[in-house]
Amino acid sequence: MNDSFSNLPRAAIVATGSYVPERVLTNADLEKMVETSDEWILTRTGIRERRIARPDEATSDMGTEAAKRALANAGVTAEELDMIIFATITPDMGFPNTACFVQANIGAKNAFCFDIEAACSGFVYGLDLCRQYIATGAARTILLLGAEKISCITDWKDRSLCVLFGDGAGAAVIRASDGKNGLLASVMRSDGRLHDLLKLPGGGSRNPATPETIAGGMHYMKMNGRDVFKHAVTCMTDVARKALDKAGLTVDDMKLIIPHQANLRIVNAIGERLGGGTDKYFVNLDRYGNTSAASIILALDEAVRVGRIQRGDRVLLIAFGGGFTWGATVLEW
Ligand code: ACO
Numbered sequence: 001m002n003d004s005f006s007n008l009p010r011a012a013i014v015a016t017g018s019y020v021p022e023r024v025l026t027n028a029d030l031e032k033m034v035e036t037s038d039e040w041i042l043t044r045t046g047i048r049e050r051r052i053a054r055p056d057e058a059t060s061d062m063g064t065e066a067a068k069r070a071l072a073n074a075g076v077t078a079e080e081l082d083m084i085i086f087a088t089i090t091p092d093m094g095f096p097n098t099a100c101f102v103q104a105n106i107g108a109k110n111a112f113c114f115d116i117e118a119a120c121s122g123f124v125y126g127l128d129l130c131r132q133y134i135a136t137g138a139a140r141t142i143l144l145l146g147a148e149k150i151s152c153i154t155d156w157k158d159r160s161l162c163v164l165f166g167d168g169a170g171a172a173v174i175r176a177s178d179g180k181n182g183l184l185a186s187v188m189r190s191d192g193r194l195h196d197l198l199k200l201p202g203g204g205s206r207n208p209a210t211p212e213t214i215a216g217g218m219h220y221m222k223m224n225g226r227d228v229f230k231h232a233v234t235c236m237t238d239v240a241r242k243a244l245d246k247a248g249l250t251v252d253d254m255k256l257i258i259p260h261q262a263n264l265r266i267v268n269a270i271g272e273r274l275g276g277g278t279d280k281y282f283v284n285l286d287r288y289g290n291t292s293a294a295s296i297i298l299a300l301d302e303a304v305r306v307g308r309i310q311r312g313d314r315v316l317l318i319a320f321g322g323g324f325t326w327g328a329t330v331l332e333w
Helices: 027-031 038-045 059-074 098-106 119-136 190-195 211-215 225-247 264-275 293-304
Strands: 010-017 023-025 048-053 083-087 112-116 141-146 168-176 182-190 256-259 313-322 325-332
Touching: 010 059, 010 119, 023 027, 023 313, 027 038, 038 264, 048 293, 059 098, 059 141, 059 168, 059 293, 083 098, 083 119, 098 112, 098 141, 112 119, 112 141, 119 141, 119 168, 119 293, 119 325, 141 293, 182 225, 190 225, 225 264, 225 313, 225 325, 256 264, 256 293, 293 313
Parallel strands: 083 112, 083 141, 256 313
Antiparallel strands: 010 168, 010 182, 023 048, 141 168, 182 325, 313 325
């Protein structure tokens, strides 16, 4: 394997867990809210329904539930964690970071905690960070979360956006591998020149929240859907090939490919370019929509629970999000 980390301890996902809110918002429900149809949403995106968090349910609350499930599945106690990384674009608040709230909720008193923001690529970027902390021995047991309450940055009057997204959370416990399983290779990329195509313009230091920014809807996500679509397909295909090359493997060596769950047409377009057959591409976006940083870990957790991934299987994760940011990771389960 052509990887500069090949002689260092390899990070491995010990177990995963996930949580989605109870409330289901179907395409039929959306038909009553905006000028749209089940047929339009299904044919353009593949999404049938999505989950919406309760008003009193913050991103860290969903993350906490996912964390508890991941720790239980891993047989690891919260005290054993020495690091918590939380990937999100919808933190509970500007600060403290969301990982600190999870730390307090689960009693991970020995961990240091921070958030990362790489939009929908957050979980895969986070895995790459874990890989390096484990390789250097700077951390031994890490909790990595990807969770979003996208519903709170969604303009429910904008039909081009509100049909696409959903809320949810996933978590993974990561330790040094005791065998040959673990993260085999990863490639991360960004292109900040394209920042304008997908963004949340209000509420930061560029446009602090004022009555005017709120009236102008700047606290809602903005997206140029067509351009995002084109870049997502090209970038995800390219980075997947690079990660496979780095691992010295091919699509045929992969048991499962988990692309960011944004849109079935994006998944299919990547499948046509990378190959391997549609069965290899895991999809659960029909039930959850695009959950941004939660998307890949929600899908990975489900794939493990339903038996689509067994010990020894090789899996390719491919992410893409605002920034733009994108990346791919090859792992052996
Ligand atoms: N219901 C009915 N009609 C709609 C809706 C809707 N919900 N939304 C848009 N339309 C209309 C438009 O107004 C337009 O009408 P017009 O032709 O009269 O102007 C028509 O449908 C076509 O609109 P397009 O935007 O061109 O539709 P397109 O086929 O490109 O699909 C979509 C739009 C689904 C947003 C697509 O561009 C897409 O999936 N882009 C990628 C989005 C994405 O995945 N973003 C997230 C990735 S990164 C991340 O996760 C943060």
